[in-house]
Amino acid sequence: MNTMDTSTATHYNEIEVQDLVDNLKNADVTRSLQVYRTLGCAARSGLSEHDVFAHVVVEALSLKRRWPRDLKAISFFIKTGKSIISNEEEKYSRLMVTPSVDELLTIDDEMLKPTSATAKFSHASAETIIEHAQSDNIISIWIQKIQQLFEDDPQADCFIKQKLEEQKKSRILVLCEFTDQLYRNVEKRVKDKVRKRFPNGLPWWEVES
């Protein structure tokens, strides 16, 4: 038995993948594009949601990314998209910080002075302190907005407060006096409401230090 036989037992073959991709529902196309956007593909990797989608399609069809038989189409598209964004993000960040040889040759003395990146080894620059303060301020505003969403829902409000405190589910059940079923219901309400308020999520990558 060769490896191809083994892998087609657990993964879709080329023809099956063509069929699955060709029959992708419009709802799943919409979900995929929306999720790639929510993952911050453009800001993190330089790829638009359409670029990520095209990468997923091509890598699925060429069998570069194998599609397990037990994985639904939307799960495959999101899992693969996340992986592509993550890989591209790594390359993208290297591209943003690595100077070219030409840049190094034309560097002048002024540019060799400590930057905010090197200054942190001694003391924080004024620039860094301001950036941190701004980031904290933005995050506080986001948190306020989220809390305001659940002002009229004491259960969801309690859930959010405990999540902010990074409490585990077992503690939240006790602190908010939830049953297991109620926890799931409240979590679902929170998920749906934050999606309706922030359909593309919150751009945490803009404030990540």
Place this chain on the structure above:
Amino acid sequence: MTLAFIKQINEYVIDSIIEASDEEILACVGSDGYPSQQDIYQARTVITQAIKEQRQLRLSQQRAAFQAYKQEQEVAQNAPPKRTIPEMLSDIVAAMQNQDKVPEGVILAFREQGQGGSENDIVEIWQNLVELGLIDPNDTDT
């Protein structure tokens, strides 16, 4: 610490997108923050084009593989036999002596063809007997 909470909120948004019904998701198409009909059309075009290109690539790979196979066959057929002339003669004699398998007419025909006895004649007779299946070219026991 709070950044982790914001990331968790984004995961909730993603979960909600996945868990929402098809009808609910399609109803959002074109509204603020959601993909438009044009976005869906563009994605569908990508799928159609990628499948077309994949099929063309597969076809050209199959053609190239078939071409390579044909060339290999031609080379194998035109390649000089790996047997020496005395070995071929030995093969021919052994085949002729196998009265049960060789029809009478064939033996006579080869006897006449072999009258000249040149090396080319021997090679030709050997190849003909191989084609008739009376000599196994890979049998090196003899």
